[in-house]
Amino acid sequence: MIKVGIVGGGGYTGVELLRLLATHPEVDLRAITSRSEAGRPVSEIYESLRGHVDLCFSEPDAGALSACDLVFFATPNGTAMKMAPELLDAGTRVIDLAADFRLKDPALWEQWYGMPHACEDLLAEAVYGLPEINREQIRAARLVANPGCYPTASALGLLPLVEAGLADTGSLVADCKSGVSGAGRSANVAMLMGEVGESFKAYAVPGHRHLPEIRQTLGWATEQAVGLTFVPHLLPMIRGIHATLYARLTGEADLQALFETRYRDEPFVDVMPAGSHPETRSVRGVNQCRIAIHRPQGGDTMVVLSVIDNLTKGAAGQAIQNMNLMFGLDERAGLRQVALSP
Amino acid sequence: MIKVGIVGGGGYTGVELLRLLATHPEVDLRAITSRSEAGRPVSEIYESLRGHVDLCFSEPDAGALSACDLVFFATPNGTAMKMAPELLDAGTRVIDLAADFRLKDPALWEQWYGMPHACEDLLAEAVYGLPEINREQIRAARLVANPGCYPTASALGLLPLVEAGLADTGSLVADCKSGVSGAGRSANVAMLMGEVGESFKAYAVPGHRHLPEIRQTLGWATEQAVGLTFVPHLLPMIRGIHATLYARLTGEADLQALFETRYRDEPFVDVMPAGSHPETRSVRGVNQCRIAIHRPQGGDTMVVLSVIDNLTKGAAGQAIQNMNLMFGLDERAGLRQVALSP
Amino acid sequence: MIKVGIVGGGGYTGVELLRLLATHPEVDLRAITSRSEAGRPVSEIYESLRGHVDLCFSEPDAGALSACDLVFFATPNGTAMKMAPELLDAGTRVIDLAADFRLKDPALWEQWYGMPHACEDLLAEAVYGLPEINREQIRAARLVANPGCYPTASALGLLPLVEAGLADTGSLVADCKSGVSGAGRSANVAMLMGEVGESFKAYAVPGHRHLPEIRQTLGWATEQAVGLTFVPHLLPMIRGIHATLYARLTGEADLQALFETRYRDEPFVDVMPAGSHPETRSVRGVNQCRIAIHRPQGGDTMVVLSVIDNLTKGAAGQAIQNMNLMFGLDERAGLRQVALSP
């Protein structure tokens, strides 16, 4: 059994980790921290965990956490980079679900996140935890940077094209839509149901922090500069991301076969039959990405539809997939649920 | 492994059975029928089942179904009573998720369901599948009548009071609210999102078919006539039932202790701490009933709050709980999921 | 033109007042205050008011406000009672949409609202602004206490019965459901869409502040003590209240005729045909209460269904109806909108 701790368990990513870890056959959940809720039983705050999780929230304490084999950080940006070095030194492995170790360039990190990086030396070592491109490095990693939700949906949808050199990487468009759980569980007028229910809007069009992350991932797959327009939107629902991706084709290929081949052995990427329109509910609560490709009217613009659950394949599920790889388990352990639909 | 068939798999109860059975460790799913979808892969209609269920829908055929150890009927009312006799004769056990075998009195059945009963002789044999009152009979049953969703939530909330003789059973009120999935998956203008979204209403106040069923269950627990006012309402959400139950107390007792004692050994009924307000999302997708009790201002009216997922403890989950009992399995087999929250 | 000011315009009640007053033919909107937003254009915060309201939020200032003929308070409880005396002395009339002047008994107010009342002398003068019972007093009032949302829906549904002496007033039940806008527009984790979307729960079952208010209103109509069990619930939608009211009949009458007669001349109460089930969307955005009555199976328990929009007939619309009465206008002025449905 892997001894696991969670730092920052009071948010949606934290409770999703708990939901999945509570039934994971190889995990012994040892500690879950939350400054604001320390001392309270987890199941008092998350009614859904009654009967499944007996722990109380504790204060974050590196000493206690270092008794774990693995610690997940489900904290705000800027937290993991301060605590990770001590844990790693103690031999505890770390998966950060926030952004601290995602961008390899510390200057870029500071530009987009507004603070200097606290441990630049670890940036080089950290492995970007997208198993579909970094599976082997993840197996060997001490420190994994779990990808963002939009970057997961967008990169998985565009990678086959970009890797094959079939897309004009200077004019990509990612029109993404997310459920409100992506904004986290903090007191915020803008996320009240009275504000976001029965309405729809774009946000952060001038620039969103996931933009450099998507560019970085696509950049690894091409020699060319990546020009990407990324527009996130807020959906009046709780879970799910839908990325609608537009790429201008620069060559010919059997695109359906290209995608199917690329993901043939991936347990958590499902390329749907030609002509499909995946719906976000088909991945609700599961660690799955479903992709469908289109070439409307046979023109030179390709449309890729890519859906995930932002809290699962876009956060906690992918983190557990990474844990499974890091500890030599079946990659699918604890992740065999069927989506809740309807 | 139990060989299982499903008749009528094209509705919400059917897909919920499939979701739960697909990961049940002791089930071998053999057949799923749907007249309208015969020949099509199940996963073509239910995208969420891609990778989990490989079957195609087939025409209902008693011969093929009788090769199963157990057949679930997830059909409209009036179907199971026509096919059950042949299956039972062939040694196949039956759980009917519709209403055909719920009411013991065939005249009452005809009054509320508008057709004569097709096999009255089986009514006496059929066991009402509420494990919290009939566990031992279910273990031995060939034919189980799976309870309705409102009756499950209402009866579990009222039974401790009624069994203890502490409620005026002549003036009970069950004010119940259900998500739209309770209305099934059929083309119906009244269930369009444009009609039921962002709105709320009562329906069937003059009389709903679950009224005699609730009365029957409560009647088994008391010698007195049961007078119950039952008002169902339609919630602008998909899953979940909340029963708000009102009873006039006729005696004194430690009510919290009464409920906790009554359900102490029940794996799927959770009596919450005094003062709680259970929320439907805490049972979303799981076979669980959560109950909280109140006695506002210390008056003589008791309020019981009881929540279930109408498709799970209110239908498919309870059916699998019954299957587990009928086949000598751990009652919780395949039913250990954690609710999807948020 | 009536010169109107609004104190506390930054919440949902405030913006609803603005929506309705912006097209009211007899209103000249002079000032709208909000401490937190002072200096900002109203239409910057409420995009829907672009092109309709040109005012900026200002600091609350009794001097400036006393230049108005009428000031609405859309403030938290406890604010109006501090500012109203100065305004009234200056000849400005006041409608308080909060609870400060609703309860006639200052001890009861202190018990439920947790603070001593700041101007008990005005409690006697204040008129409870439910036109259906106090129309003439409202016409002459300087100070109107606009009713709460639940009390409006509940009282209108029960009054005909109670006034006629046909109900057992010792055992009334009001099972009420409200959209989330009733909780206001303040940063509150419990009202995030991630928390309240796709879920349903009761709250405040031990005691809600609207309980003594409903009891007071019904008490005015009967000589007997009023025993009422009131359970509010939170709906996963934005606007609308549905009160399901249960009363034991103590006499016989043509109940449909009783209700129709009682409200025959009321412009904003609609008694629907026998057998109806009003839906909240039918009153969305309008100053209307729709009522339907039922007597299930001819028993002795009567069920009244009563729907309003909590922000309109339950708050801002009713306040404008009161304003119309106070200033001798057509009671329906500015309130002739048709509900937005779907």
Added chain:
Amino acid sequence: MIKVGIVGGGGYTGVELLRLLATHPEVDLRAITSRSEAGRPVSEIYESLRGHVDLCFSEPDAGALSACDLVFFATPNGTAMKMAPELLDAGTRVIDLAADFRLKDPALWEQWYGMPHACEDLLAEAVYGLPEINREQIRAARLVANPGCYPTASALGLLPLVEAGLADTGSLVADCKSGVSGAGRSANVAMLMGEVGESFKAYAVPGHRHLPEIRQTLGWATEQAVGLTFVPHLLPMIRGIHATLYARLTGEADLQALFETRYRDEPFVDVMPAGSHPETRSVRGVNQCRIAIHRPQGGDTMVVLSVIDNLTKGAAGQAIQNMNLMFGLDERAGLRQVALSP
């Protein structure tokens, strides 16, 4: 007063026309037809119209309709083209809210709508009812083709750029999202709340009927061929369209000023301040289009955000705007409502 008839009043476009016409100061509503509901009071089917519309649905009858000055067709595609000639001959003017007269090329119409056109001669005469490009022609028209919902939102967002020759019209992208009311009010499993609630998907990516309509409108404004990729999506909400439009810039200009100047005198197009993100609820129930423009990171891809209510500026509201123009009324008559927000 203009004598008005509506053919096909049983759908969402019909009830929205009724909502707006019921309070229009210059309209005398004479007839509303619905084959399926003939004889029933309109307010029996649309509870929201109780007290506002006293008409009963009637059978469609050209004789009776020709007594009207104007007839709106809120019918399925293919209906108006059969009845319009007789009405026009009788001197009755016609506004078709369906697609019959939108495409000027009958071959294109047949290709996309799957039936030959019934009155090609009227195609040339019909005026495309987008006042922002055809105001003067609409004033003089006998027959107006009311634009589609997606075409209205998309064209208004792109026209200033295309007219100014600043966009590469060969690579435009319109990523559009619509509430479910756009699919109409007919029995359809795919539009059940259980299917579309809490989920999101694209549809008709291979080709949607509004594609040729958008291309035609943009084509009128440019000499170049219009290459447009159009992807519609279905939102889990009732009303509202959000078009996210992508264009590659081919020249430099002050884009904010360009848009503000283009729409300076338009009563129903609101260009928001630079940096804005319009939300669909800000136009809920009103005849308004709000637009914001962005040029992320100063690159060569421009992003235009354009929102309307699909039933109002996208259908019934625009039809009434056209009626006002055709009959010499103030263009804003009956259309001064404030959006319902929250």
